[in-house]
Amino acid sequence: MRTNQHVPGRIFRALILVLLWSQALPAGAHGERAQEPYLRTRTAQWYDVKWSVDKLVVNDTVIVTGRFRLFHDWPDAVRPPETVFVSNATPGPVFARVDSSLNGVPARQSFRDLQIGRDYEYRMVLKGRVPGRYHVHPMIAVKGSGPLVGPGKWIEVTGNQADFSFPMTAISGEKIESLETWGVSTAVKWHLILLGVAVVWILWWVRRPLLIPRYLALKKEREDLLTTNVDLAVAIGLLVVTVALSFGGYAWARSQYPRTVPLQAGTMYTAPLPAQAKAVDIRFKEARYDVPGRSMRMVFDVTNLSDKPLRLGEFATASIRFVNQHLPAAKANVAPGYPQDIVARTGLAIADDSEIKPGETRTMRVDATDAAWEIERLTSFLTDVDSKFGGLLFFFDAQGNRYIAEVGGPILPVFRKSA
Amino acid sequence: MSPNTREILEVSGLPPEGAKLSRIWEWFVVAAVALLFMGAIHLHVMLTVGDWDMFVDWKDRQFWVLVVPVSMLMIPAALQAVFWHYFRLPIGMTLGAVLLLIATWITRIFGWHIWGYFPFTMGVPSTILAGAMACDAILLIVRSSLLTSTFGGFVFALLFFPSNWPSLAAYFLPVEHQGMVASVADMIGYVYPRSGTPEYIRLIERGTLRTYEGSTVWVSTFFAGIVCIFMHMIWWRIGLAFSTQRFVATSKRFRRFMGLADAVQPASKA
Numbered sequence: 001m002r003t004n005q006h007v008p009g010r011i012f013r014a015l016i017l018v019l020l021w022s023q024a025l026p027a028g029a030h031g032e033r034a035q036e037p038y039l040r041t042r043t044a045q046w047y048d049v050k051w052s053v054d055k056l057v058v059n060d061t062v063i064v065t066g067r068f069r070l071f072h073d074w075p076d077a078v079r080p081p082e083t084v085f086v087s088n089a090t091p092g093p094v095f096a097r098v099d100s101s102l103n104g105v106p107a108r109q110s111f112r113d114l115q116i117g118r119d120y121e122y123r124m125v126l127k128g129r130v131p132g133r134y135h136v137h138p139m140i141a142v143k144g145s146g147p148l149v150g151p152g153k154w155i156e157v158t159g160n161q162a163d164f165s166f167p168m169t170a171i172s173g174e175k176i177e178s179l180e181t182w183g184v185s186t187a188v189k190w191h192l193i194l195l196g197v198a199v200v201w202i203l204w205w206v207r208r209p210l211l212i213p214r215y216l217a218l219k220k221e222r223e224d225l226l227t228t229n230v231d232l233a234v235a236i237g238l239l240v241v242t243v244a245l246s247f248g249g250y251a252w253a254r255s256q257y258p259r260t261v262p263l264q265a266g267t268m269y270t271a272p273l274p275a276q277a278k279a280v281d282i283r284f285k286e287a288r289y290d291v292p293g294r295s296m297r298m299v300f301d302v303t304n305l306s307d308k309p310l311r312l313g314e315f316a317t318a319s320i321r322f323v324n325q326h327l328p329a330a331k332a333n334v335a336p337g338y339p340q341d342i343v344a345r346t347g348l349a350i351a352d353d354s355e356i357k358p359g360e361t362r363t364m365r366v367d368a369t370d371a372a373w374e375i376e377r378l379t380s381f382l383t384d385v386d387s388k389f390g391g392l393l394f395f396f397d398a399q400g401n402r403y404i405a406e407v408g409g410p411i412l413p414v415f416r417k418s419a
Numbered sequence: 420m421s422p423n424t425r426e427i428l429e430v431s432g433l434p435p436e437g438a439k440l441s442r443i444w445e446w447f448v449v450a451a452v453a454l455l456f457m458g459a460i461h462l463h464v465m466l467t468v469g470d471w472d473m474f475v476d477w478k479d480r481q482f483w484v485l486v487v488p489v490s491m492l493m494i495p496a497a498l499q500a501v502f503w504h505y506f507r508l509p510i511g512m513t514l515g516a517v518l519l520l521i522a523t524w525i526t527r528i529f530g531w532h533i534w535g536y537f538p539f540t541m542g543v544p545s546t547i548l549a550g551a552m553a554c555d556a557i558l559l560i561v562r563s564s565l566l567t568s569t570f571g572g573f574v575f576a577l578l579f580f581p582s583n584w585p586s587l588a589a590y591f592l593p594v595e596h597q598g599m600v601a602s603v604a605d606m607i608g609y610v611y612p613r614s615g616t617p618e619y620i621r622l623i624e625r626g627t628l629r630t631y632e633g634s635t636v637w638v639s640t641f642f643a644g645i646v647c648i649f650m651h652m653i654w655w656r657i658g659l660a661f662s663t664q665r666f667v668a669t670s671k672r673f674r675r676f677m678g679l680a681d682a683v684q685p686a687s688k689a
Contacts, residue, residue, distance in 0.1 A: 085617035092536045093611035099597050106597035108609050110619035130536050141617035166610060170592040171600070179607050180538040183589035187543045190586040191520060194548040198513050201552055205510050209427050211448060212441040214506040216431035225427050226507040227559060235509065239556040242578065246549045250581035253588035260591035261602050262635075263479045265625050 032089065032137065032149045033377045038075045039148060040318035040378070042390040042408065044068040044140055046150035047316055050335055051136065056128045058159035061098060064088060064138055065123045067273070068150065071390045072117045073408050079144030081114040083267065086122050089137040089149050093129065094157065096166055096179075100124035103270040110143070111268050117406075118272030128157040129164045151319035153339045172259040190249065197245070201238055204231075279306040279403035280356075280395055285363070287389060287411040289379065295369035296389070300407055302362050308397040309355035315348055315368050315407075317391030318378055322348040322368040329400040344370035356395075387411055453518060460494045460515055461522035467493075470616070472523070472545055473531075475590050476608030479623035480636040483545070485643045488579040489650055491519065491547045492572070496651045497658025499558065499567075504659055509559040511658075512575075516551035520544070540607050543590070549582035550575035554651075564655050572651035576643035580636055 049066035056062055070081055086100055086107040100107040101123050114120065122138060137152040165178040176182045214226055283301040290297065304310050313330025315322045324330045325347040334343060351365035373379055390408030397403070428438050464472060467490040471477045495515030502511035523544040531537045554571035561567055590604040601609070608618070628635045 083619045085619055087614065087617060088612055089614045090612060093538075093613070094536060095612070096610045097612050098610075101597070106599055108596060108599065108601060108605070108618070110617065139614065141619070143617075143619050147614060147617070168594050168603070168606065170594050170603070172592060174592055176592075176594075176603065179540055179603070179610055182540055182603065183586070184539045184543065186589060187586035191524075191546055191548075194546060194582070195517060195520065198517050198548050198552055201513055201555070202510050202517070205508050206449075208421075208424050209431070209438070209442075210445045210508075211506055212445070213427050213431035213433060213438065214508065216433070217427050218505070218507060220430055220432075222427075222430045223507060225423065225430060227509075228423060232559060235556040235559040239553055239560070242549045242553045242556070242582075243574075246578045246582035249585035253585045257588040257592055259593060260588060261593040261600060262591070263476060263621075263623050264599070264601050264605050265479075265621065265623055267619070 032135075032152060033375075035149060036384065037318065037378045037380055038384055038386060038388070039078065042071050042073055042075050042388065043078055043142075044148045044150065045071055045316065045390070045392045045406075046138065046319055047392060047394075047404075049138060049151050049338075051153045051155060051337070053155070054153065054337060055156045055158070058128045058131060058157060058161060058164050061125050061127050062095070062136070062155060063123065063125050064136065065121075066138055066150070067119050067121045068138075068140070069119050069392060069404070069406070070114060070116045071408065072406055073388065073390055074116050075386060075388075077386070079142055080116065081140075081142050083110050083112055083143035084114050085110040085141045085143075086124070087139045087141060087147075088124055088126060089139040089147065089152070090126075090134050094132060094134050095126035095136070096129045096164070098125040098127050102268075103273060105268055105270040107268070109264065109266060109268050111270060113269060115272050118275065119404075120270070121273055127164075127166070128159070130161050131157050131159055133157075151339065151342050172257075174257075194245070197238070197241060201234075204234060276404065277306075279304070280310065280393075280405045281305055282393065282405045282407050284407055284409040287409060288414050289373070289411055290414045291379065292416070293369065293414075294371055294373050295367050296373065296411070298364075298366045298368070298407065300364055300366075302356055302364050304356045304358050304360050306397070306403065307358050308399075308401075309357055310395040310397055310403065311353065311355055312348070312350055312364065312366070312393060313396045313402070314394035315366060315391055316394070317368075317389065318376060320344060320370070320372050320376060320378075322370070324348045324350060324353065326353055327396060329396040329402075330394065332400065333394065333396075333402065342372065342376075344368065344372055346370050387413075453514075456494070456498065456515065457518040457522045460491075460519045461526070463494055464491055464519060464523075470621070473542055474608060474613075474616075475541055475543055475587070475604040476602075477621055477623060478545065478587060478590075478604065479621075481624035481628050481639050482622055484576075484580045484636055484639045485646070487545055488547060488550065488576045488643050489646050491516075491545075492550075492575055492647050492650050493654045495519075495547070495551055496554075496572075496654035497661070499555065500564070500655040500658035501662045503558060503564075505662070509555045512551035512554045513548070516546065516548045520546050520548060537611055538607070540590070541611055543586060545579070545583050546586075547575070547579065550578040553578055565652075568648050568651040568655065572648040573644040575651070576647040577640060579643065580640050 046068045052063040086102050102111055103121055133154055133156045135152040136155045138150040139147050141147045167178055168176040217225055281303040285299040287298045311327055313324045313327045320342050322344045323334060346369050349367040356362050388409060389411045393405045393407050395403040468487050471483050471487050495512040498515045499511030502508040527542045531542045532539060553574045557571040558567040591602045593600050594603055594606055596606060624635060
């Protein structure tokens with residue numbers, strides 16, 4: 001009776017389990033929104049990111065290019081970019097990395113001494129490997145702090161994973177049919193040979209009385225029965241076999257692959273991109289985040305140092321782009337096919353959007369309003385111990401030339417609508 | 420049944436039925452112990468060796484040949500002590516090595532390949548089978564824990580690199596990539612991105628062991644041999660300590676606190 005009473009409960013729990021299990025789909029993205037806002041707004045500012053295609057077949061390639069600025073107000077909690085690895089963030093090795101570079105320098109190994117306040121240009125070629133739809137980001141990993149992820153785009157890989165291959169040719173001439181399978185059959189065979197010898201050795205002992213009788217015999221001081229001269233001979237044979245197998249195998253491997261190299265581990269260096277002539281000077285005054293309105297309001301002084309009139313076209317932070325919809329050059333700066341989920345629909349509201357004349361200093365009031373602040377989980381800077389923000393401002397002249405400036409500073413929360 | 424087996428059973432004092440039952444019981448023990456130690460050794464290796472054994476582009480000449488045998492020796496050495504001390508069975512280390520290799524391949528197939536999409540080339544594991552068998556054989560020959568540690572521990576580390584080279588040499592062929600030389604292992608680590616494992620995180624030879632014309636691997640191997648001697652001694656004793664039953668005298672008050680019958684009974688009578 002007692003058991004029967006529990007049957008419905010058990011069935012219910014089993015159903016819940018099956019339901020949860022059936023909903024556990026493979027991850028397509030990888031939690032980039034979980035990164036703290038100070039990491040995304042005040043470290044690497046990603047811009048000009050492009051993905052060459054948004055759909056490809058297994059073995060075809062997608063090229064990811066772009067630039068990042070290492071923000072001048074680098075957070076205390078993040079180690080400076082003294083050792084950096086340029087990479088891509090995808091859910092596992094669903095793409096194979098064919099090559100990558102930073103400012104044209106090969107990026108297979110890490111870079112040292114990147115400079116804060118300067119720009120770098122990356123390029124990576126990725127080859128479709130596992131069919132599916134994945135969020136593909138550029139990424140840099142900073143030693144001591146971890147990954148800093150750039151904007152992501154959904155890319156679909158079609159075809160059959162079994163068709164994937166990555167052939168290479170060794171400098172010493174050997175043809176590597178694919179990095180997927182190279183050397184695996186040899187490793188398995190070698191392990192099976194060693195396992196075979198080990199199993200014979202174990203069976204040699206297991207076939208005889210194993211535990212209780214041996215334990216009792218040993219307690220009665222009849223150790224002489226438990227290991228015989230034949231056992232000793234077999235043990236000597238085993239020792240000879242294992243040593244011969246090890247060094248024989250080593251000699252065989254040396255003869256098969258006489259030219260090998262150690263793992264390559266040095267760091268690379270590249271100078272940053274040439275600095276752009278300073279066209280504007282920004283003096284940050286204040287910033288408030290309107291919680292109910294999902295809007296960031298900034299006030300800063302701009303001085304036009306160039307000889308051309310300029311207009312503000314874009315504010316970019318944490319891979320979200322707030323574009324001035326009234327400026328054609330700024331709209332044209334958003335590449336076709338750029339992921340629209342990280343381009344704010346409402347754009348950038350500027351109190352005085354007129355041209356800033358050469359030499360003029362103007363106080364600008366700018367509103368960056370969008371639900372993306374919440375969706376991208378950027379509002380937790382209100383709970384940070386270092387409540388500051390940062391971003392890039394893109395100014396444009398009449399010819400469409402772009403001038404980049406950094407903006408950032410403390411930010412205050414506004415919790416009530418009337419404020 | 421061989422005369423030796425018959426004699427052991429006679430000396431043990433077990434009646435024929437008891438001997439038969441003990442044999443059946445032994446198989447249950449073997450199954451349970453195999454699963455338990457398969458998990459324990461693998462977990463221990465994952466926690467202490469981790470990436471050095473997981474990834475082919477961590478198997479360097481300096482640290483891999485030092486850290487991996489030193490860590491992989493530990494629980495097998497404890498097993499060797501238990502099997503020898505109580506049963507005079509010189510199979511403890513071999514058993515540990517076999518269980519570890521099986522567990523490692525299971526995780527490579529199901530965890531790395533099927534679940535994580537990594538190719539098998541990325542995770543070809545190292546094995547301690549040769550060293551473990553040699554150490555067990557040495558134990559039976561010398562019949563002394565001290566001499567087994569001294570010779571067996573050293574041989575265990577000495578055989579590690581040569582016995583793994585047949586399965587790994589192919590991954591150290593030189594290839595050209597973007598105008599730079601790389602080993603195939605470097606390329607595998609690069610081609611299959613691990614978002615959370617950047618290149619700089621590898622704890623591998625950085626060219627600081629400048630000696631013997633690049634024979635770094637044998638310098639590390641000999642050092643590993645010295646460390647393994649002492650590691651074998653320590654873990655042999657740990658194995659014995661953890662397989663020894665001890666009865667600890669407790670006070671009546673403590674037993675009552677724990678709700679033990681002999682302490683509670685008088686109170687209930689009262």
